[in-house]
Amino acid sequence: MRRLPANLIIGGVLVAIVVGVAALSLVWTPHPENAMNIRGKFAGPSATYWLGTDQLGRDLVTQLMASARNSMAVALIAVLLGGSIGTVLGLLASAIGGWVEDLVMRFADISFAFPTLLFAIMLAAVFGPSLQNAILAIAFINVPVFARVARASANQIWTREYVFAARAAGMGRFAISRDHILPNIAAPVIVQATIEFAVAILAEAALSYLGLGVQPPESSWGRMLSEAQTLMYLAPQLAIWPGLCIVTAVLGFGLLGDGLRDITDPRLARER
């Protein structure tokens, strides 16, 4: 049995905690979501309110849990959407080559040069700020990332002899992409997805902080930060807790991605 790398274990545990808490919020929170207790606002930690309450007297733990769920959902949808489109584009670029490949890669170069926030602000300016537009913006920046990873990995697989054997068998480019290329690039794509998940959580927080993401009354870590901003001196804990949550989630997914890369990269695996 090979020893698992430390980053994989630590990342896995952090991710499990964050995902577990998000999932738990679907069935149970200490208090009803958004239940206000105006008289009990800015309360300190107590048996009823474990981490205290915010400026509207809402339970902090409940809000953090609901936020975890929303952040996860946004990141998951955005990465799945952008990742799928990007991976398919990368596969197509690799399978067809020529001008199609050039087109996809130049598109990737251009969109790489475009800051996410700027793009999200543009979307918001045109279509109005909404959760949907935030997801689209995060998905959009993921497309070129996955297109590049998929194309680079796919180009390697296209030179394998079993792919030549499939061509000799009479299989077409798309069938080969489906049967041989996709299953064999799954590992690097999944690793990339984990890392991009961390980036997406951060992006969602940033967009929500700017008011371009999750809209009230739904909460998210970014929104909580944004609301706590004006109260920094009065109640710093309102900013610190969501901040810690973001750090934990980003660190967790980042480490998990690195760990997965370590164990799926054959060059590194052989040295172990």
Added chain:
Amino acid sequence: MTLLSVENVTRRYRLPRKSLLQAGPMLTAVDNASFRLEAGKTLGIVGESGSGKSTLARMVMAFERPDAGRILLDGKDLNALAPADLRALRPRFQIVFQDPYGSLDPRRTAGWSIAEPLRATGDTARAEARVAEALEQVGLRPADAAKYPHEFSGGQRQRIAIARAIVTRPALIVADEAVSALDVSVQAQILNLLMDLQDDLGLALLFISHDLSVVSAICDDVLVLEHGKTVEQGAADQVMAAPRHPYTKSLLTAAGLT
């Protein structure tokens, strides 16, 4: 009857440029090669690395187009065929590669890989039975169809690759260094298997190798390539016994055959 006819085939590659302003120089990988292969016969293409023998194999398999010349299978010019017609012709010619570890998709079972040529042409009637038959023909058991490549030894994997190549009952198999990566005792088993299959199925074999001793054991005719140029061509027995070109002689000496 001529099965495969290669007529004055030339293939050039552009090498990477050395300076910004000049295009890279051209390398002629295969220079005006011509040969014919009769049904059921074996032709050896011999050469060292850079001789162009693998380029020739890729052109015969229509993975690449020649810059000049024609390649005819069953009298049809491979590079003049419409893609659909070429695909329909694919079951007639198959390939076996050198690396028994790289020629099978690690994520697919042996049976899946062997059935691939059948699926590719939609010829899937009795696919399972035909895979089982192919496995038995190469000396494996039908139950091996459910196993993954890593569960087999190198020689067994090469047998699977051969099973995949014969499952469509082709007329021609291109063996690109198909026994070069194998140990001597395994190599003998695979060479015998190829000869048995040829006799049973009437296969023609285009046998590409750097190893003259192997070529001499299986081929009717040989063609010796040096830097893309054909330096000697003839009946294997004659070339081995009385090589005319100094390059052929040096290969014979190096292989310990003189």
Added chain:
Amino acid sequence: MIEVSNLSVTFGQAQAVRDASLTIPPGARIGIVGESGSGKSMLGLALMGMAPDAAQVTGSLIVDGAEMSGASERDWRRLRARHIAMIFQEPMAALNPLVRVGDTVAEPLRIHEGLSRDAALDRALALFKEVGLPNPEARLRQFPHEISGGQRQRVLIALALACNPGLLIADEPTTALDANVALRVTELLTDLSVRRQMSLLFISHDLAAVARATTEIVVMYGGTVVERGPTDQVLNAPRHPYTKGLLAARPRPEGLRQGGVRRRLPTIPGTVPPLEKLPPGCRFAGRCPVELPQCAATRPPVVDNAVCHLLAEGGAA
């Protein structure tokens, strides 16, 4: 002078090398022949103290009178620098692509002999001349990708010679090379061994190359030595059933068709079993065409340099 006795390399249940004994006198040229899984490369690594960490190495290895079994990594490093050097199959993989080949060869001279850079490069130049690199002055300043495969192997031979080793272990030195290049590298190794009175351990599956390079052969199967003897004798009059099978399986151009039918090659039945499934007695049992009842269970004795029950009973394999 190197004496190996009862050397075993074990991975858990699997014995990659079992009780190998070997004497390498100064200037000897010995070939180790075998197929994949025969343990020939593992034996070579064990002689360098470079068996994998997971392996347990037992037995005795005496180098110039010093017992090396249980030696520290420091002792092994000193031994590797001064007494034993090794070259491998893939010359590209053994060279750092970012270092000029002259510096690669000069480096150990600067470290082990304390030479200045210029003095070390002078010695590297002399070594390049000795290994027959064309245009050696220019070669010093080139990178590995700028020279051919055969020249890379010559650079590695020069590197191996840098500290004047008493023994050079060459593990499949010609396998990755074209036939003509392989022939010249084989000749070079033989010449160097003769000229420098340096022992050569030539590990290869290529019988033609071993026949050229060596005066003595050790045949291995399944981690054990099955036969040894003068090269001519082993190749022309093999005694062990495995050696016979191996030699017969070589393709030869002896009249392709007889009566219109191509001759089939004699083969050894079956395949080499995984290490942990090898029989406890003779490792060749189960595949041997002349097997006796006792072969699989009990270890065969040595009879005139071949290790075989049948020969012990006076039979001829």
